[in-house]
Amino acid sequence: MRSRFIPLIAGTTALFLLSSSYSAFSFTGSPTAGAKDFPAGDEAYHTVSEVEQFMDKTVKKYPELAQKKSLGKSVEGRDLWTLKIGKGKESDPEVFIMCNQHAREHLSTEQCIDAASQLTENYASTPRVKDILDHRNVWILPVANPDGSQYDIDSGRYLGWRKIALRTLTDLSELI
Numbered sequence: 699m700r701s702r703f704i705p706l707i708a709g710t711t712a713l714f715l716l717s718s719s720y721s722a723f724s725f726t727g728s729p730t731a732g733a734k735d736f737p738a739g740d741e742a743y744h745t746v747s748e749v750e751q752f753m754d755k756t757v758k759k760y761p762e763l764a765q766k767k768s769l770g771k772s773v774e775g776r777d778l779w780t781l782k783i784g785k786g787k788e789s790d791p792e793v794f795i796m797c798n799q800h801a802r803e804h805l806s807t808e809q810c811i812d813a814a815s816q817l818t819e820n821y822a823s824t825p826r827v828k829d830i831l832d833h834r835n836v837w838i839l840p841v842a843n844p845d846g847s848q849y850d851i852d853s854g855r856y857l858g859w860r861k862i863a864l865r866t867l868t869d870l871s872e873l874i
Contacts, residue, residue: 776844784835801846810840
């Protein structure tokens, strides 16, 4: 990816680009073995494995428009999956939307899922969306912190974890 990105952090800014509506989500897939789900009442939020399944389904349904790509690995070895949506050329501007930078910000993941859904589902029927995606690529990273996100729900309740999953401060040197 290049420095020509227009960075957006998930929130109302990201949705402003696409739509003023918000869709509710439910997911019927099964989580990865051993991974826990959200506490009762919050099951509509997507776990890390459910986000990956959503991305796979999106790519399968819109192969001419969406690609799933890994930006690398997290500290615990999880892929940092992005959806590249669009038909823009290499020289066109790009948009990067990042969600769930802090582990306990699970709603931001839902905003990235909504953004991806709005773009792919409305490409054929909405001239503005078609124009956006014909002249640029939108990169969406729904879970920037998969280790922390999973850690936050592993006990079956929110632990309020917001950091990356480093064991000690000296682990920072491993990232440089």
